[in-house]
Amino acid sequence: MITVTVRLMGNLIKISGTSSIQMRMEDGVVIKDLLEEIFRLYGEEMRHQVMDSSGKELAPYYKILVNGRNFNLLLGFDTPLQEGQVIHIMPPIAGG
Amino acid sequence: MIGGYAGKYLDVDLSTGKVDVRLLDKEMVEKYVGGGGFIAKILWDQLPPNADPLGWENILIITTGPMTATLAPTGGSWYVGFKSPATGIYGEGRGGGYFGPELKFAGYDTVILRGRSPEPVYLYIEDDKVEILPADELWGKDFFKTVDMLEEKYKGVRVLGIGPAGENLVKFACLMSDRYRAAGRGGAGAVMGSKNLKAIAVRGSKDINVADKEGFIKALKDANKTIFEHPATAKLLPDYGTSSLVNGMSAFGAFPTRNHRSGVFESAEKISGETMAETILVKTRGCYSCNIKCTRYTMVREGEYAGVESEGPEYETINAFGARCGIDNLEAIAMANMNANRLGLETISTGTLIAFAMELYEEGLLSKDECNGLELNFGNHQAMNRLLEDIAYRRGLGDILAEGVKEAAVKIGRGSEKYAMHVKGLELTATEPRAAQDSGLGHAVASRGGDHLRPWSPAYTLFSFGSEELGLGGTPDPIVPDDKARVVALMQRVSTFTDMNGMCKFTVLCNTLAPSQLAHLYTTITGISFTAEDVMQSAARVWNLQRALNTIKFGITSADDTLPHRFLNETAPDGPAKGKVVELDKMKKEYYSLEGWDDNGVPRRERILELGLDFVAEELGK
Ligand code: SF4
Numbered sequence: 001m002i003t004v005t006v007r008l009m010g011n012l013i014k015i016s017g018t019s020s021i022q023m024r025m026e027d028g029v030v031i032k033d034l035l036e037e038i039f040r041l042y043g044e045e046m047r048h049q050v051m052d053s054s055g056k057e058l059a060p061y062y063k064i065l066v067n068g069r070n071f072n073l074l075l076g077f078d079t080p081l082q083e084g085q086v087i088h089i090m091p092p093i094a095g096g
Numbered sequence: 097m098i099g100g101y102a103g104k105y106l107d108v109d110l111s112t113g114k115v116d117v118r119l120l121d122k123e124m125v126e127k128y129v130g131g132g133g134f135i136a137k138i139l140w141d142q143l144p145p146n147a148d149p150l151g152w153e154n155i156l157i158i159t160t161g162p163m164t165a166t167l168a169p170t171g172g173s174w175y176v177g178f179k180s181p182a183t184g185i186y187g188e189g190r191g192g193g194y195f196g197p198e199l200k201f202a203g204y205d206t207v208i209l210r211g212r213s214p215e216p217v218y219l220y221i222e223d224d225k226v227e228i229l230p231a232d233e234l235w236g237k238d239f240f241k242t243v244d245m246l247e248e249k250y251k252g253v254r255v256l257g258i259g260p261a262g263e264n265l266v267k268f269a270c271l272m273s274d275r276y277r278a279a280g281r282g283g284a285g286a287v288m289g290s291k292n293l294k295a296i297a298v299r300g301s302k303d304i305n306v307a308d309k310e311g312f313i314k315a316l317k318d319a320n321k322t323i324f325e326h327p328a329t330a331k332l333l334p335d336y337g338t339s340s341l342v343n344g345m346s347a348f349g350a351f352p353t354r355n356h357r358s359g360v361f362e363s364a365e366k367i368s369g370e371t372m373a374e375t376i377l378v379k380t381r382g383c384y385s386c387n388i389k390c391t392r393y394t395m396v397r398e399g400e401y402a403g404v405e406s407e408g409p410e411y412e413t414i415n416a417f418g419a420r421c422g423i424d425n426l427e428a429i430a431m432a433n434m435n436a437n438r439l440g441l442e443t444i445s446t447g448t449l450i451a452f453a454m455e456l457y458e459e460g461l462l463s464k465d466e467c468n469g470l471e472l473n474f475g476n477h478q479a480m481n482r483l484l485e486d487i488a489y490r491r492g493l494g495d496i497l498a499e500g501v502k503e504a505a506v507k508i509g510r511g512s513e514k515y516a517m518h519v520k521g522l523e524l525t526a527t528e529p530r531a532a533q534d535s536g537l538g539h540a541v542a543s544r545g546g547d548h549l550r551p552w553s554p555a556y557t558l559f560s561f562g563s564e565e566l567g568l569g570g571t572p573d574p575i576v577p578d579d580k581a582r583v584v585a586l587m588q589r590v591s592t593f594t595d596m597n598g599m600c601k602f603t604v605l606c607n608t609l610a611p612s613q614l615a616h617l618y619t620t621i622t623g624i625s626f627t628a629e630d631v632m633q634s635a636a637r638v639w640n641l642q643r644a645l646n647t648i649k650f651g652i653t654s655a656d657d658t659l660p661h662r663f664l665n666e667t668a669p670d671g672p673a674k675g676k677v678v679e680l681d682k683m684k685k686e687y688y689s690l691e692g693w694d695d696n697g698v699p700r701r702e703r704i705l706e707l708g709l710d711f712v713a714e715e716l717g718k
Pocket of ligand 1: 170172192193381382383384386387388389390391600601602
């Protein structure tokens with residue numbers, strides 16, 4: 001088993017009621033598995049926010065970071081998770 | 097007739113008290129648009145290159161753009177230009193609120209301020225009436241009080257001015273308007289103070305004409321549709337303001353922490369937009385003609401800072417008084433923000449100076465006695481707030497820090513230069529460049545020194561806000577230098593143009609509006625036909641004119657296009673950029689080549705001529 005920290009931001013905090021979750025997962029899981037677990041815990045509203053209408057891609061401008069790296073620069077939904085990683089699920093962010 | 101412009105400008109000599117009203121030149125309009133374009137051209141033509149920035153020869157330019165005072169989205173901008181006392185080079189800033197439109201309603205696009213008044217004065221403008229009046233009663237007052245007094249005297253007036261920091265020639269004093277809007281990084285407030293000018297109060301009753309009303313309404317609908325559909329301008333900025341960036345920037349390892357030692361702040365959440373929305377936020381506000389309304393109005397209701405109320409703090413301010421000083425107390429940051437506004441201190445530089453002093457204290461380079469008796473450890477928010485006031489009034493250590501971080505490091509010595517976070521004398525902003533290499537390049541080559549807004553390229557490189565028209569798509573890798581020169585050059589064009597046309601950069605910061613939409617708005621307002629290419633070309637002209645000023649007149653070379661020691665020599669200790677430094681040389685070489693600059697960073701003759709800047713070519717190689 002591995003433990004990862006999931007951090008949520010913006011409107012996702014409102015849906016889940018928390019900004020940080022410690023998750024125990026099986027060895028060998030990937031981002032896709034983690035997301036499913038999160039949607040199971042926090043319901044369909046969370047899924048509808050994070051995923052697009054096809055349910056296969058992230059909603060526009062949403063991002064997932066694995067230890068601060070955009071998961072598109074890794075293996076996307078198939079990026080393997082490792083012990084101690086921090087996963088950010090990030091709605092669109094703006095400013096300057 | 098050209099639409100969008102008032103068509104006249106004021107030329108005020110504060111030494112003699114002479115005020116001239118002049119007509120705006122057609123070539124000036126067509127080639128330089130307004131804002132930073134007007135500023136660069138006026139400084140090139142009229143400023144003696146070796147003018148002392150705080151001497152009578154310096155020129156302070158307050159200007160607008162053709163969209164200011166129209167219904168163009170965020171058309172409330174005014175700009176200030178000057179030779180910076182912090183950097184000795186080009187100085188420019190943009191302010192929002194309502195002052196800019198009011199100046200145009202009074203009938204003026206621009207005010208040029210020269211000389212130095214023998215006594216403190218303020219300028220009162222009401223349509224054709226322009227008066228220079230004694231400011232004995234205003235001098236010494238903070239900016240809020242100054243606004244109160246002028247509003248009491250002249251109903252409905254809009255005020256721009258300085259606080260005690262500007263009067264005391266603090267080199268990062270800014271101009272304030274409409275109570276809470278700030279502009280003029282690099283010491284515009286000190287320049288105004290050096291002229292003995294406390295404020296400009298303006299009231300106007302005229303209209304601004306739009307050349308093609310029907311066309312403008314179409315262009316406006318199209319632009320507003322995009323603004324209302326883009327997540328940055330439709331959701332995030334309205335909901336959380338710029339503070340929506342705090343958590344995200346820290347997640348990317350790009351949130352400067354403890355004087356830029358790191359880019360990851362362990363307590364980012366405590367000072368985030370989300371936390372602000374739940375605690376001190378009262379309501380949101382917007383500038384003139386703005387539907388985005390990114391501004392937060394906040395009030396601290398309990399605890400040691402109870403009673404503090406102000407607009408903001410914005411993202412940059414939260415970082416400067418928060419993570420950069422190791423402070424995770426949002427109320428203390430709100431206090432520092434309010435005091436900076438009141439005293440007329442620019443928050444980014446002020447926070448940088450305090451963080452610098454904190455690191456020197458922790459490294460044993462400054463003693464408690466030398467720190468005005470303060471225990472200046474990172475995280476000490478009471479000390480931060482005390483030191484902020486000491487800077488504005490130049491007390492003890494505050495007097496040294498008031499010179500700006502570059503000069504303060506020279507004065508302190510003891511190897512403190514390596515902790516001084518600036519480019520060309522302008523303090524750095526809230527992006528950790530090891531985690532966003534493009535930001536390192538952007539800061540190194542920006543025309544006013546350590547500037548993050550021309551462009552704020554992390555919108556694309558970190559947050560993936562691309563642009564079809566600019567050819568920016570996919571997921572760029574922020575921690576490698578590849579392709580960053582192109583990104584910076586392209587996004588620089590668009591933000592330079594919004595700093596010319598009278599709009600707020602938040603319409604383009606995340607690539608919301610495309611160049612073609614800016615062109616459409618400009619064409620219909622002015623009646624001057626502009627394409628997307630013209631937008632890019634006119635911005636390139638102005639950018640290169642600013643660069644020519646810096647290199648040819650103010651002596652900047654490639655060696656000045658650099659970054660603080662830390663980013664080039666110390667690897668990032670944590671976050672996704674762990675082990676990285678900024679690979680500046682590679683990016684800079686590519687950037688110079690894209691811009692058409694020679695190895696020394698000077699625009700080449702061919703480039704200058706292609707941009708229609710023949711008068712610059714004449715000065716090349718002199
Ligand atoms: S986006 Fe914010 S800063 Fe820009 S004009 Fe609107 S309220 Fe003002």
